[in-house]
Amino acid sequence: MTVRTGQLLLAGTVAVALPLGGAFAQTPREAALEARVNQLEASLAELKAELHTTHAEQQKIATWVNDAGPKVAALEARPTALTEGFNVGGTTIKLNGFIKANAIFSRYDDGDAATGALGKDFYLPQQIPVGGTREGTDYTGHAKQTRLWLTMATAVGKHSLKGHVEFDFQTSQGTQGSQRTTNGYNLALRRGFMSFDNLLVGQEWSNFQYVAALPESTDFIGPSEGTVFVRQMQARYTFVLNPKLSLSISAENPESATITPASATLIENDDDRMPDFAARLNYKDSMGELSFAGLLRQISTDNGAVSGKGGAWGVSGAGKLLFGPDKRHDIRFMLAYGDGIGRYLGLNFVPDGVFAGTAGDDIKTVKNLAGFGAVRFAWTQQLRSTFMASFQRADYPSGIVITPLTNKRAWSGAANLFWSPAKGFDLGIEYRHGERELLNGSKGQLDRLEMAAKYGF
Numbered sequence: 001m002t003v004r005t006g007q008l009l010l011a012g013t014v015a016v017a018l019p020l021g022g023a024f025a026q027t028p029r030e031a032a033l034e035a036r037v038n039q040l041e042a043s044l045a046e047l048k049a050e051l052h053t054t055h056a057e058q059q060k061i062a063t064w065v066n067d068a069g070p071k072v073a074a075l076e077a078r079p080t081a082l083t084e085g086f087n088v089g090g091t092t093i094k095l096n097g098f099i100k101a102n103a104i105f106s107r108y109d110d111g112d113a114a115t116g117a118l119g120k121d122f123y124l125p126q127q128i129p130v131g132g133t134r135e136g137t138d139y140t141g142h143a144k145q146t147r148l149w150l151t152m153a154t155a156v157g158k159h160s161l162k163g164h165v166e167f168d169f170q171t172s173q174g175t176q177g178s179q180r181t182t183n184g185y186n187l188a189l190r191r192g193f194m195s196f197d198n199l200l201v202g203q204e205w206s207n208f209q210y211v212a213a214l215p216e217s218t219d220f221i222g223p224s225e226g227t228v229f230v231r232q233m234q235a236r237y238t239f240v241l242n243p244k245l246s247l248s249i250s251a252e253n254p255e256s257a258t259i260t261p262a263s264a265t266l267i268e269n270d271d272d273r274m275p276d277f278a279a280r281l282n283y284k285d286s287m288g289e290l291s292f293a294g295l296l297r298q299i300s301t302d303n304g305a306v307s308g309k310g311g312a313w314g315v316s317g318a319g320k321l322l323f324g325p326d327k328r329h330d331i332r333f334m335l336a337y338g339d340g341i342g343r344y345l346g347l348n349f350v351p352d353g354v355f356a357g358t359a360g361d362d363i364k365t366v367k368n369l370a371g372f373g374a375v376r377f378a379w380t381q382q383l384r385s386t387f388m389a390s391f392q393r394a395d396y397p398s399g400i401v402i403t404p405l406t407n408k409r410a411w412s413g414a415a416n417l418f419w420s421p422a423k424g425f426d427l428g429i430e431y432r433h434g435e436r437e438l439l440n441g442s443k444g445q446l447d448r449l450e451m452a453a454k455y456g457f
Contacts, residue, residue: 085151090154090155091152091153091154092152092153092154093150093151093152094150094151095148095149095150096148096149096151096456096457097146097147097148097149097456097457098146098147098454098455098456098457099143099146099454099455100143100145100146100147100452100453100454100455101141101142101143101452101453101454102121102140102141102142102143102144102145102218102450102451102452103139103140103141103450103451103452104120104121104138104139104140104141104448104449104450104451105137105138105139105448105449105450106120106137106138106139106140106446106447106448107135107136107137107446107447107448108128108129108132108135108136108137108138108444108445108446109132109135109444109445109446109447110128110129110130110131110132110133110135110442110443110444110445111129111130111131111132111133111134111136111444112129112132112136112138113127113128113129113136113138114127120138120140121140121142121144121170121220122145122170122219122220122221122224123219123220123221123222123224123412123432123434123446123448124224124347125224125225125346125349125392125410125412125434125435125436126346126347126348126349126407126410126436128410128434128435128436128444128445128446129444130436130437130438130442130443130444131442131444132444142183143169144168144169144170144172144185145168145169145170145220146168146169147166147167147168147190148166148167148168149164149165149166149167149190149191150163150164150165150166151163151164152164156196159196159197160195160196160197161194161195161196162194162195163193163194163195164191164192164193164194164195164202164204165189165191165192166189166190166191166192167187167188167189167190168187168188168190169185169186169187169188170188170220171188171190172185172186172187172188173186173188174186189203190203190231191203191204191205191231198237198238198239198240199235199236199237200234200235200236200237200238201234201235201236202233202234203231203232203233203234204231204232204234204236205230205231206228206230206231206232206234206250206252206278206344207234207236207248207249207250207252207278207279207280207293208228208230208278208280208293208294208295208314208316208344209227209228209229209230209293209316209344210228210280210282210291210293210316210318210319210334212289212291212318212320213227213289213291213318213319213320213332213333213334214227214332215332215372215374215376215386215388216376216384216386216416216418217386217388217414217416217430218416218428218429218430218450218451218452219414219430219432219450221347222372222374222388222390222414223372223374223388223389223390223412223414224346224347224390224412225345225346225349225370225390225391225392225410225411225412225434226334226346226370226371226372226390226391226392227334227345227346227370227372227390228293228316228318228334228336228344228345228370229344229345229346229347230343230344232252232253232255233252233253234250234251234252234253235250235251236248236249236250237249237250244283244284244285245281245282245283246281246282247279247280247281247282248279248280248282249277249278249279250277250278250279251275251276251277252275252276252277252278253275253276254272254274254275254276254297254298254299255268255269255270255272255343256268256269256271256272256299256300256301256343256352256353256363257269257342257343257348257351257352258299258301258351258352258353258354258355258363259351259354259355259402259403259406260354260355260356260357261354261356261400261401261402261403262403263403264403264405264406264407266348266351267301269299269300269301269302271300271301271302271307272298272299272300273298273300273309274298276295276296276297277295277296277297278293278294278295278296279293279294280292280293280294281293286322286327287321287322287327288319288320288321288322288330289319289320290317290318290319291316291317291318291319292315292316292317293315293316293317293318294313294314294315294316295312295313295314295315295316295338295341295344296312296313297311297312297313297340297341298310298311298312299312299340299352299353299363299365300363301355301363303355303357305357305359306357306358306359306361308355308361308362308363309362309363310340310353310362310363310364310365311340311365312338312339312340312341312352312353312365313338313339313340313341314336314337314338314339314340314341314344314368315336315337315338316334316335316336316337317334317335317336318332318333318334318335319332319333320332324377324378328378329375329376329377329378330375330376331373331374331375331376332373332374332375332376333371333372333373333374334371334372335370335371336368336369336370336371337367337368337369337370338367338368339365339366339367339368340352340353340363340365340366341368342366342368342394345368345370345392346370346392346410349392349394349407349410350366350368350392350394350406350407351366351406352365352366353365353366353397354366354396354397354400354402356400364397364399364400365397366394366395366396366397367394367395368392368393368394368395369392369393369395370390370391370392370393371390371391372388372389372390372391373388373389373390374386374387374388374389375387375388382419382420382421383417383418383419383420384417384418385415385416385417385418386414386415386416386418387414387415388413388414388415389411389412389413389414390411390412390413391409391410391411391412392409392410392411393408393409394407394408394409396439402439403439404438404439404440404442405438405439405440406438406439407436407437407438407439408437408438408439409436409437410434410435410436410437411434411435412432412433412434412435413432413433414430414431414432414433415430415431416428416429416430416431417429417430424455424456424457425453425454425455425456426452426453426454426456427451427452427453427454428451428452428453428454429449429450429451429452430449430450430451430452431447431448431449431450432446432447432448432450433445433446433447433448434446434448
């Protein structure tokens, strides 16, 4: 029954109760009845106002629920504080990294690797023994490839100010312990750079290198002889040409590595006079990524009595192409060629050039051709394999006699299987065969079985 209906009924009741003459004076009973009717009308009016207020509040609650739903869902989906990092003075800092353990069984056909050689920790073709008279076998277990990094981001209006500092224990030049006792190794800087929008300054992967093309491997690098692999100080600027295409140019720290005709030992000259210059064009779409890079540099040396220099250049193409169901498989490749770019390829497998140390002579540069190819199959969401092959070949300058113990070429092939039983946890096993050849035709072979466990966070 509505408020209006109640009012009509009350009015009818009063009309019946009053005498037909209506003009006569009220009796005490009639006055009391009229007062009660007035009271009831006031109560009804108050009830009507309360009902109106209640209806408005219900509408507000419904509106709040509708608005709050997406906000609550978004709040529930937010990352945890661990992945968000922590804030210090307006800068968000995040800690990430991984713990990695390697178990390596190696068999050398032509001798044994030197004590403490890096080639025991990861595949380094220039340290494969050559010319030995017997086989050598090694087992090495370590966790040197464990890696930590900090990323920083500071809000500066509409600009992006970021930083990155990264360390591991594999690249340290010294030790704090030994395999006999504590196996303690120094923390070493891998990368340390800052970026402001498209400008990057600091130690980072060379602009001549395309890191995304490196295949998954239990090894520290994988196809070592066939890849561009350098980290160094640089200033780099990236031009975003369109959503799929970018161009980056850089000026990078130089270093010249030469040999003499009589010795194959690499000499780090530290006599360079101008930066190395690199440019890289990147293309990326739903089918994969492609990169084309160029390098210009001058190599220099000064032995205290005479000095020399030489021009050098290099080009490189690399990529990662997706295929298969849900594009879960991929093909990765890199091919590089240059003259005087030895330190950029295969961790300086061959020198940049040869310097005889004679007055009036310049550095004779060494040509390199290097590359690798890899195909990755994701059998399931937890199980995957990569098959890879890699090579490098050097052409030394004619007209000078060079020691026959100088590296000429190297190649390797590998296959692995990775299983990820939980997010961030990987178990892998890999077999690799590698070969190194000298200028005199002598060869050394390596067969390696490696197992790795990795926890990333």
